[in-house]
Every structure is written in C-alpha cells, then in structure tokens.
Amino acid sequence: MGFRPMRLLSEPGPARGLWMLELKDITVRFQGHGHDIAAVQGVSLKVAAGEVYGIIGTSGAGKSTLLRTINLLQRPDSGQVWVRGGEVTWLEGEALRQLRLKIGMVFQHFELVGSRSIFDNIALPLRAAKLPEARIRERVAELLDLVELKDKERALPGQLSGGQKQRVGIARALANQPDLLLCDEPTSALDLETTESILDLLGDINRRLGLTIVVISHEMAVIKRICHRVAVMKDGKVVEENGVYEIFSSPQHPLSQELVEKSLGLALPQRVVDKVKGTIVRLVHLGDEAEEPVLAETVKATGAHLNLLHGRIEYVGGRPIGVLVVELTGGKRKIEEALAYLRSRVARVEVIRHG
C-alpha cells in the first residue's frame, strides 16, 4: 500500500481503493522535420481516487503531452487510458464530450474567454452540460463563493489579477463537479505568494471534495506543497515514481536528486568550499531523528571537530527532512570514526569532499 497517500488512510469513502486513472504504456509521437519525435515513450502510471498526483520534469520532458492524453486532447499513438475503471482511449463524439464534462482542467495561462464576463466563463461548461439557465446561475454563485470571487461576476477577465484569473479557471474546471482535475502548470504564470494561495486552494478542494488531482509542474515547491505521490519525467519517460516524502528524502535518479537539491537550496557557495579545509559531509535526517541532537553527540562520542556550514529542516507532508552540511576536522582517524558514528545515527551521509 506504499502508493496510497498518508492522509487518505484514515478517510473512509466509497471511492477508496479505486484507480481513478490508469495510463498503460502510453506513447505519443510528433512528426518532426524529417524525423519522428517521441514526446512520451511507454509511460504507465496509476492514480488512486482522492490522491494528488504530481508529474515533474524539465520543459520538453513530455509532461504536458502526457497530461493531455488523459482527457484525450492528445490521442496516444499507442497505449491505453483508463478513467474510473473503464477504457476511454478511443472515445469519440458525444461519449468523449461526456467524459470531458467530468474531467476538469486548469491551464498555465488560464485560457479564459477575454470578451466574456466571469459569469459567462464559469457558465461555459455548465452550458456544455445543457443545464437550465436558472440552475447555471445558482451553480456559478456557488463556485464564485468557493474560489472567493463573489463580487467579480460581472467583471471581464482583463480586469482581474493573475491569481484571480486562475481562481476563475479553477471554478470553471469544477463547474460540473468532476471527480478528476487536471492541472497544467497551474502556478507557473503566477508570483510566489499567489502560487501559494492557488496551491492551498487546490489542496483544500482535494480534501473537502475528495477530488483526485493530477498536477504537472517543473517546480518541486509545487509538488511539495500539495502532492501525495510524484512521477519524475525525463525525455518522455517516467524515471522515478514515489511518495513525495520519499522523493524528497531519498531521490534515486540524478534528475530527482537535482530537483530536490534545487528545491532545498543546499548548494554550498564555491567561496565556502574553497575556504574550508576539512572533510565536507552532507547529512540527511528523516522523521524524528531530524529533531535529535546528533551533532553534539557525535562530537562527544568521537572527539572530532564539527563545524556547521549549512542546514535546514523541511517539512514535507508534515514530516521533517533535515539536511545539514558540516565540516569535519581533527585528524584522519577521528574523522573516520565520526563518519561511522553519523552513519549509524542518520539516514544518509554523503562525503562531498575529503579534507
């Protein structure tokens, strides 16, 4: 059950245990100039109902293309798309439209209809579902309430800030009460503060409505804030998939390591590396051990000198990950002893440079 998001374990619900989404060996090719480019190559993944699933990777990794196969904006060249336990890969016409009514989508650049009021924008999917006008008015009011934009009904998108536009985008995506929401870089066009409020809104919707969310991003901060599980994509393939805490605490693939490192901001300035003479070691503590006085105890047990260069404790899904960069001095033997002692106490010890 390692895949299941932690906070769902205690939440009962009819949807539990059901795969909301299954992608089976998806491949998408694009015709390039004289050669085919495989944007997505044999990707398989499963998303549980109620889960927030992240897909991260650098630009051009095929994340967007993969996401677009879910609601078949992009038809895969091979492989299957399953939604709510049924195959949808080849749906067409009215059946495809009905599927899309129940899969919301949020876009990086909002994609609102600029010439129509906020009301009309949110009403669009409701009109697509052929709801009566009176019911549409009610539902739009509910949605505006949900995204805290009650007074903007008559405004045009151009009169709103980026964050407000994305709230309208989210309201529009939720209009027909979908149980699956696709988010294509939902915060990449927003500033830091707005990003956090939009992510919190998505997280809140996930918890309150039990909505399954698939979000793609190139920023680990986004994944860290709302996702339960994450797939790391590179060159059209998923190179690593794990719980978000696991990815942050022990990334396996070099790309994951790079993304995590960037996110934790633990690059040591070159000036410091040059100046420091001893052995530089990076320590990763997980869970409760992050809160123990390991450093003081190492000094006491081995007599090595220990100089703290850099460090922080991150909380991912409420669980701590401590990362410290320290310099060890006091002679080769004491350093070896200290390293051995540290290895017995913390999750990971990496020697960055020997003294």
Added chain:
Amino acid sequence: MGDVTLAGIAPDLWKALLETGLMVVVSMSAALLLGLPAGFLLFLTRRGMLIENRPLNILGGLAVNFVRSLPFVILLILVLPISKAVTGRTTGPVAASVPLAIASVAFFARLVEGALAEVGSGVIEAARALGADNWLIIHQVLLPEALAGLVRGYTITAISLIGYSAMAGVVGGGGIGFLAINYGYYRYETGVMFITVIVLILLVQATQWGGDWAAKRFEHRK
C-alpha cells in the same frame, strides 16, 4: 471648370448615391450571409481545428484565391452571363451587384478566417477540454473573441466595395462611378468629377469611423 453647379447635378448625384447604396447593401448582405460562414468554414476545417477537413479546406481556399486573384474589372466581365441569368440584365446597379457580391464574399471570407485565427488556440482547446461542443465553442468563444476583428474586416470589405462599385459604374453599373465617368471624363466636366471624389471620400471616411466605433465597443482585451 464647368458650367455645372452642385444644384444642377443634384438629382443625378442623388440617384447615383442610391445606386451605389443598393450595390453596397446587396453585396455587404451577401458578405454577411455567405462570406461569414465561408470564413468560419475555412478556419474550422484547418488542421487540428474543430472540423478538420483537408480537402474541403484546400478547395475552399482555392475558390477564394481564384476570385481574389482576378482584378475586379475582369471579374465584372467574366460573370456577365451569371448576372444575366440571375437578374435578367447585364447593366445597371442590380446586375452589377452580382460580381460585387461574389467579390465581397471571397474578400470577407478571408478576413473572417484571419480574425478567427487571431483567437488564441489555448482558449479554444480549453473549451474543448471542458466538454463544449462545436456549436457552443463557435458562439461562446470564437464569435465573441473575434468580434472586434470581424467588425474591422467587415469595415474593410465595405470600403473596398465602395471602390469596386465605382468601378462597376465604368462598365454600366450606375452609381457614383458612372456619374464620374460620364460627366467628369466623357464630358470633361471636372466639377462633377471633383464632387464625386468628395462624395467617395466622405462615404469611405464615414464607413471607417462607423466601423472603428463598433470595433472599439467589442474590444475587450487587456
């Protein structure tokens, strides 16, 4: 300068204005009724669009290009048999309305296609992702988003038509052009020529102002 005063040609000028008006109204109606849907069709059958259809798109494009590549005077003469068949005549403003309508449909169709192409593909795709059908996308997304551009295109079509209708006058279509040719050219009455030029400038200017005003009302971009 001649002996013709404004009062002297006023009845002729009035008649010419009405004839020009008739030609413009008929062909602009054709542009709206046929050119607008044709432009939508040209756009919607493009690759990746709502009703992608390569053969239809290519065929429609060729037809539009064929009409547009003919100088209008040639088109006038080329469609004389059609004018005769449709209106029973080959001269006069009613007969001249036929080639004018054909030209304006082709002209406006291209401008419509261009205006629709200006609508972001992202917002069309978003509507599709949310389950909107083609009709809903057309009247809730494409039409409102392109409206200002469509009005501008319609204005340009009207202005070109005023010019074309004057050309039609040269070959017996009536209207302001006919007046200018008959009095101003054949009878060396520069005064009349001068007046018709002023009238044409005023007509074009008024159309442009009207179009700009309408386009501005539909302009809702950031």
